[in-house]
Amino acid sequence: MSKVVEISPTTRHEGHSKLVLKINDQGIVERGDWLSITPVRGVEKLAIGKTMDQVPKIASRVCGICPIAHTLAGIEAMEASIKCEIPQDAKLLRVILHAANRLHSIALHNILILPDFYLPGTDTKINPFAKVEPVRSVAARIIRLREIGQTIGEIAGGEAVHPSNPRVGGMYRNVTERARMKMYDLAKEGRQLATDQMEFMIAILRNFQKRDYCVVGNAKVPMPKDLGYHNQGYMAVDPMYGTNSLAEHPTWQPERWAESRPWDWYMGEMEIDFEDPSYPIGGTTKKGTKANPQMEACTGVPTYDGQPVEVGPRARLVKFKGYDEKGTVGQHIARQLEYVDCVYAILKSLDALNPSGKVLADPIPQGDGSMGWAANEAPRGTDVHLARVKDGRVQWYEMLVPTTWNFPTCSRALTGAPWQLAEIVVRGYDPCVSCATHMIVVDDDNRIVAQKLIQ
Amino acid sequence: MGTELGKYKVCVSARSTDKEIMWKAQDGGIVTSLFAFALEHGIIDGAIVAGPGARPWQPRPFIATTREELLSARGTKYNISPQVSWLKEATRSFGLDKVGIVGTPCQMQAVRKAQLYPVGMRDVPDKVALAIGIFCMENFPYKSIQMIVEDHAGTKLQATKKMEIGKGKFTVITERGKSIALPLKITHKYEQPGCHVCLDYVANLGDISTGSVGSPDGWSTVFIRTKKGEETWNKAIAAGCFETKPIEQVKPGLDLVSKLANEKISKNKKTVEERATFGVNKALRNPYL
Numbered sequence: 001m002s003k004v005v006e007i008s009p010t011t012r013h014e015g016h017s018k019l020v021l022k023i024n025d026q027g028i029v030e031r032g033d034w035l036s037i038t039p040v041r042g043v044e045k046l047a048i049g050k051t052m053d054q055v056p057k058i059a060s061r062v063c064g065i066c067p068i069a070h071t072l073a074g075i076e077a078m079e080a081s082i083k084c085e086i087p088q089d090a091k092l093l094r095v096i097l098h099a100a101n102r103l104h105s106i107a108l109h110n111i112l113i114l115p116d117f118y119l120p121g122t123d124t125k126i127n128p129f130a131k132v133e134p135v136r137s138v139a140a141r142i143i144r145l146r147e148i149g150q151t152i153g154e155i156a157g158g159e160a161v162h163p164s165n166p167r168v169g170g171m172y173r174n175v176t177e178r179a180r181m182k183m184y185d186l187a188k189e190g191r192q193l194a195t196d197q198m199e200f201m202i203a204i205l206r207n208f209q210k211r212d213y214c215v216v217g218n219a220k221v222p223m224p225k226d227l228g229y230h231n232q233g234y235m236a237v238d239p240m241y242g243t244n245s246l247a248e249h250p251t252w253q254p255e256r257w258a259e260s261r262p263w264d265w266y267m268g269e270m271e272i273d274f275e276d277p278s279y280p281i282g283g284t285t286k287k288g289t290k291a292n293p294q295m296e297a298c299t300g301v302p303t304y305d306g307q308p309v310e311v312g313p314r315a316r317l318v319k320f321k322g323y324d325e326k327g328t329v330g331q332h333i334a335r336q337l338e339y340v341d342c343v344y345a346i347l348k349s350l351d352a353l354n355p356s357g358k359v360l361a362d363p364i365p366q367g368d369g370s371m372g373w374a375a376n377e378a379p380r381g382t383d384v385h386l387a388r389v390k391d392g393r394v395q396w397y398e399m400l401v402p403t404t405w406n407f408p409t410c411s412r413a414l415t416g417a418p419w420q421l422a423e424i425v426v427r428g429y430d431p432c433v434s435c436a437t438h439m440i441v442v443d444d445d446n447r448i449v450a451q452k453l454i455q
Numbered sequence: 456m457g458t459e460l461g462k463y464k465v466c467v468s469a470r471s472t473d474k475e476i477m478w479k480a481q482d483g484g485i486v487t488s489l490f491a492f493a494l495e496h497g498i499i500d501g502a503i504v505a506g507p508g509a510r511p512w513q514p515r516p517f518i519a520t521t522r523e524e525l526l527s528a529r530g531t532k533y534n535i536s537p538q539v540s541w542l543k544e545a546t547r548s549f550g551l552d553k554v555g556i557v558g559t560p561c562q563m564q565a566v567r568k569a570q571l572y573p574v575g576m577r578d579v580p581d582k583v584a585l586a587i588g589i590f591c592m593e594n595f596p597y598k599s600i601q602m603i604v605e606d607h608a609g610t611k612l613q614a615t616k617k618m619e620i621g622k623g624k625f626t627v628i629t630e631r632g633k634s635i636a637l638p639l640k641i642t643h644k645y646e647q648p649g650c651h652v653c654l655d656y657v658a659n660l661g662d663i664s665t666g667s668v669g670s671p672d673g674w675s676t677v678f679i680r681t682k683k684g685e686e687t688w689n690k691a692i693a694a695g696c697f698e699t700k701p702i703e704q705v706k707p708g709l710d711l712v713s714k715l716a717n718e719k720i721s722k723n724k725k726t727v728e729e730r731a732t733f734g735v736n737k738a739l740r741n742p743y744l
Contacts, residue, residue: 154578158547161577165548178500178520179550 002030003274006285009037010423012112014065015403015433019426020267020291023274023419027221032414033266034407034426035297040437047397052078052168052367052389055397059385060162062399063435065108067162068101068153069378070385070399070435073242077385078168078394080244080372082365089357090170092349095241096183097157097166098376099345103190104149104160105379106339107142109430110201113332114138116424120207123215138200141193145339148190152183152346169364177355187346194339201336209329216420217278228328228425230413234315235304235405237375237382240345244374252375252384256305257400262297265408269294279420298437301408302400308408311381312429313338328413328428335430366392378402380430403429403436459716461659463678464685466709468670469699481531481619482667483675485697486557486587489663491522492691493555499584502555503545504528505536511612512604513597518545531589533618534600535647539565543575546582553584559591560655560664567660585687588658590666590676590712591650592620592719599645603627607642608635621667651726654743656716663688669712670705676712 008018016038022031041062047055056074060067072094079086114126119135128139150160155175157163165171175183213220237243237251244250269292277283285291301308309315314334317323323334367389375384381402388396406429414422460466471477471484473491480487486504493499501520506528508515514536519525538558545551556566563586570580595603604612608627617628624636658664662684669676677699679688691697702709730739 151578154547155550158544159577173544173548175548176520176550179548182550182552 001025004270004272004291005274005276005419006272006289006291007279007419007423008285010034010426011281012115012423013427013431013433014063015431015436017426017431017433018296019414019422020270020293021414021419021422022267027418027420029414029417029419029422031267032411032417032422033293033297034411034414034422035262035266035293036299036403036407036433036436037296038298038434038437040298041434044397044399047387047394050394051392052082052387052394055387055394056166056168057162059397059399062401063432064161065432066101066105066378066380066383066402066435068097068157069376069383070401071163071166072098073374073376073378073383073385073399074387075166075168076242076244076374076376077372077387077397078367078389080246080374081370081387081389082168082367082372083246083370084169084361084364085246086170086361087358088352089174089354090359090361092353093156093171093175093359094166095349096346096353097153097163098241099342099349100149100152100156101160102149102338102379103194103342103346104146104153105430106335106342107145107149107197109335109379110142110197111139112430113427114204116427117204117208118211118214120203125215126204134200138197141197145190145193145197148186148193149342152186155179155183167360169362170358170360172360174355174357174359175353180350180353180355183346184350187343187350191340191343191347194343198336198339202333205329205332205336214421217276217280219276219278219420221418221420224417224421226327227417227421228331228413228428229326229416230310230409232307232409232412233305233309234318235309235311235382236315236319236377238377239316239320240341240377242374242376242382245372252373252382254371254373254386257302257384258306259300259302262299262301263294265301266293266297266411268292276420297407299404299407302405304405308412309405310409310429311402311405313379313381315381316377328425331428366390369395371396380432381405399435401432401435403431403433406431407436459713459720460657460678460709461655461664461680463680465679465688466702467677467679467699468674468702468705469677469697470674472695472698475526476529477673479526479529481529481617482673483665483670483677483697484529485663485665485675485677486589487525487529488696489587489687489691490519490525490555490557490585492694492696493585493687494520494522494525496690496694497553498687498690499553499555500551501545501549502557502585503538503541504557505532505538508536510597512600512615512618516541518549518551520549520551530617531619533620534595534597538562539569542566542569542583543579546579552582554582555585555587556583557587557589558658559594560588560658560660561591561650561653563588563658563660563664564655585683586660586662588661588664590657590664590668591653592656592715593646593650593653595642595645596647599642599647603637603642603645607637610635651723652730654720654723654727656719657712666712668715669702669707669709674700674705676702676709 059074060071153160158165369390373386384400471488476484505514514532
């Protein structure tokens, strides 16, 4: 007979989410729901009536982990709506900023996932903050990689977190030759570190994959060979940067996208009847508590060709580089393979960048209200922003962020995994939950009375 | 008062040994020479200085990364130059790791505040390598300088070669050698009102601060205040960038600096106190409390 267990909150990722799992007598997940319980931001509503220059800056504030992707996707959605082509050097600066952000993001994710894995040849889980080797030098390498990514981002984008340099029509300013050389030197240093770090992580992941069991709390959990497998398909628009509706051959089609309500997708109200006080940290939710994923989920469920899809590093590699490894480990390895791609994207763009080049379009049209969209390959996957701009003001704005796509897909991938490993599957998606929340209106009786649906 | 000169390690009277700098320097050419030395020796990667702006005698802050650019910013321009506005950008699209900045006492306060509370100044605090403060009694908006020079001194700004404030006079020297000295009581009303609450005359928060007061003509008084300032100064002295005299041996000496600093502080303290009761039950905040 199946039982219900709840892990709330899930840890070591951005935002606030929880897992509600229906498990069989062996503890294997029969049906899993992973849902966001981060309060909604409402950025789409805030945007209406604001100027096209303000909105991407507001959109950036939806989250502090991938603000660069949101800024760039927001700006390019505006540019697509007003039909503004930006100068080549501005585009290059954006690619540098984008790749630098992804470099830092992968390194950050390494810190978050390392405690799930074992030092090869031992039964010791890795504590990235331990003062012993080899962990100490790995942690130092990760910190340096983040520093490199953020410093390059600061130079190209003005700020490493909420970049100030990008604007509708291009960039505010180009960099000097000295700054270009500084970024080049940093990227060269990063290239070696990224290669070393990638190799280290792949070794750790392969070792984890070969293990027979894994210890979680007091339980010795057998390792399934198909941990995190799903058959939902992939979506990616570019191996590195992105595309938009002005492109000659857009790689994303808005007509294939639809959105359904969590009401139609997640499980209904149920009582938790299984608990494990030894589960890290502080045990699972107490028996007898009620869970209601349908009502608690703060995201819509976007579908592409009628199905939820996976976005992120593996999707990019599958779509553009012939990668075919499934499961959580395959996903992690795809992410590590992107380390070096980021550095080469930076180096290539720096080679092409002309520091004396123009970085702002002239003139900048003010828009006629037509719909434009831009899809940006954020560290966690395809980040699509859609906008209508008329006379410089935003009339309609929509954000389709990576983790929103991944929520239902990952929920499917939980099936067949021991429940104790569900969080490991979730972390494979490098979730960034807070920006994934959408506009849903709930009345006093907790019923959905309105939701932003596709127009 | 005793604290009017701030904390300092050494005080000397100095002038640059570089003829090219001295040719157009305001007094002793201290700031330009020190930045040029620091730039050549890798102590700074670039410096935020007040170069020529869009209109005659209007300063425009910019980031000088070569000696030629530094030379273009020689001399004092007695109106507002927002130096700190470039501080963050210097570390961003200019890619500087070691930034030099010159500014008035209030600008030194801003730089130190940005270092202490880097709100909106991420990764900037550790990149300020050399902050040089200049003595300042008050500053003028650009309009005021136009009025003083063009109306009171009857001189075209374009034809002005140098402006000086000293010995109770605002002196305008023209290209054709004419010198017009205006008593400072004429210029007082043109001062920027914000300057009247400032209680710092000698840039207490600079690594090094300098100004003409206290030294003979063509020389500058230099306070070396911090360890960083001392290291740079000693290296510059060893490299022969400056000739120096002990401040005790020059006329008018530190007594005059103290006198003027005390005058500024006591005069402006009155304004601060007056403002405490100014307005309709909305006293203005004392910036020093």
